[in-house]
Amino acid sequence: MITAREDRRRTFGSMPPGTEPTTWWGRAWAEALEQFADSARLGRGRAYAASGQVDAITATPGRLVAYVRGSRPRPYRTELALTEFTGPEWDDLLASLAADPSALAALVEREVPRSLADRILPGPGELLPRCSCPDTGRPPCKHAAALCYRAARLVDEDPFVVLLLRGRGERELLDELTRRNAAHAAREQPASAPDFPGVPARTALARVPAPLPAPPVPPRAVGTPPACPADPAAPDPLVLDQLATDAAARAHALLTTGTDPMAGLDLWQDAVRLASAHPTAGLTGTARRLYRDLARATGRTTTDLARAAAAWRQGGPSALAVLEAPWDPPAGPFDRARPALLAAGLGLFRPDRNRLTSATRQLRLGRDNLWYAYESRPAEDDWWPAGSPSPDPLSALGHPAGS
Structure with a gap:
């Protein structure tokens, strides 16, 4: 598990050749420094970045730091500073993300939502360079420009780098968005659920008149479940797909090891396990529906389920017991x-x-x-x-x- 300290400090090693950002948000990052920069320094910075003279980059709230090798033997310590968001600014941004499923989905897919770009990305003059080199001209120097172009490539691949500079780590952002989406899902929960006919599994198994045949040779891996036809009267096919995939994985474990890794779980524990299957559980529309269905089936709220899923990701059944069962230790x-x-x-x-x-x-x-x-x-x-x-x-x- 990632600790809070690790979540707010990320280090990126060397990158493949190339200096120009490939996404519109990566270009916006570079333009935030270019508009007030000397073209000659920018050209030298591009050349430094392309030739691999920017060493590992460390990102922490408000600051990017790297050592850039110039013409002298000793590299220069170079920084790019970006203003962190205040608490009210974060609350406003997270509320906007939680209320806009398309923006939230874009961010989870490592894209900058266009609707929030002006609030997340740095504007002209907002990136503040600093370098230990002797260049006393108007900033940025060529070393800071090189760092800017390498950072643009990082932002291309992972916009959470910008959000880290604004003050929050990826894991804590996703956890906070999960909490907010649990509240949204609770408000969206319908008054009653459709009643699908069925019988308890124990009753169905009790009808088998003869022992089951020997199991076939297990496959090497779990296959893809069949597509479900569209039927307005049937449950959500995407939710069925997730449940079928989970059942196939458990069946494969039984065939290959003879042990069910989820044996002994009660209904609530199994619902929590399903909800915690993915780090972004509860953030997308499909996951919201799954959360509502699981919460309804267990008689809990979606907030209860989101909190329990966070505990399960923290440490499985033991962590869930810590969440729900106080005790008197020595x-x-x-x-x-x-x-x-x-x-x-x-x-x-x-x-x-x-x-x-x-x-x-x-x-x-x-x-x-x-x-x-x-x-x-x-x-x-x-x-x-x-x-x-x-x-x-x-x-x-x-x-x-x-x-």
């Missing part, structure tokens, strides 16, 4: 954890059963002796799983002292 782990958190400068955490809580962060101790991190907005009691479980409470919070 005092030892708490006696060691609270002073360690205080010494690391994370403040005072209040104990309550297996939980340690501060203003916006919480740690929950599982029965597997792992700490599970949770986050909530200020002044709200709305806790969501975050990060990866760890036997060390500082590591679970993604704190450097716990690494």
Whole structure:
């Protein structure tokens, strides 16, 4: 699992030859610096970028940093700064994405939504270059221009780089959008569900009069399920496709290993497992419908399901138990954890059963002796799983002292 610290710091190695961006948003990135730049410096920067003189690029909120090799033996430290969004700006942007399925789908597919381009991409003069070279002319210098062109290629392939510079990592953005979409799905839930006839599986199996024949030789891999014909009276064919694919994968595991990896799960646990199958679950229209159907079948809300799916991605059945079942652990782990958190400068955490809580962060101790991190907005009691479980409470919070 990606920790919060890793999500807000990404390093990109060398790239294949070529300097010009290939998408309209990559070109918009380059133009944000070009409009106020000297053409001769831009030409030298393109040549530096094309010849591989830009080393690995590190992206963090508000800043891109790389070492660029020039005419001297020692490379120059070069930066491009971009203003981070404020909290209200992020709330407004996320609300727009959650309310616009086409924009959200474009972003998930690594494209910049045109409807939000003016708010996400840097405008003319908004990229601020800085370099350790002795060039005292009007910025950018050729080293900063080279970094700009290489960064444009990164933005071509992954617009989440721009959003990281604006202040948020990819994983935390997708998690937040999942929460908001759960709320949208809850509002869209119909009053009643269609009633499809059927019988319990146990009843159907009890009608078999003779033992089943020996199973055939299992295939090497799971195949593609057949296409479902359009029928207004039938369930959503895309949802059926997902369920058929999941059933085929479980059947293949049974044939090849003799063990069902999902044996022993109850209805709710299996619904959570299905909802957590993809990192972007709940963000697209198809997934929203699946969330609504699963929530309705289990008597839960779509928000409950989204929160439980986030816990399942955090650590499977053990993490789901931590989310839903408080317990009274022995005092030892708490006696060691609270002073360690205080010494690391994370403040005072209040104990309550297996939980340690501060203003916006919480740690929950599982029965597997792992700490599970949770986050909530200020002044709200709305806790969501975050990060990866760890036997060390500082590591679970993604704190450097716990690494």
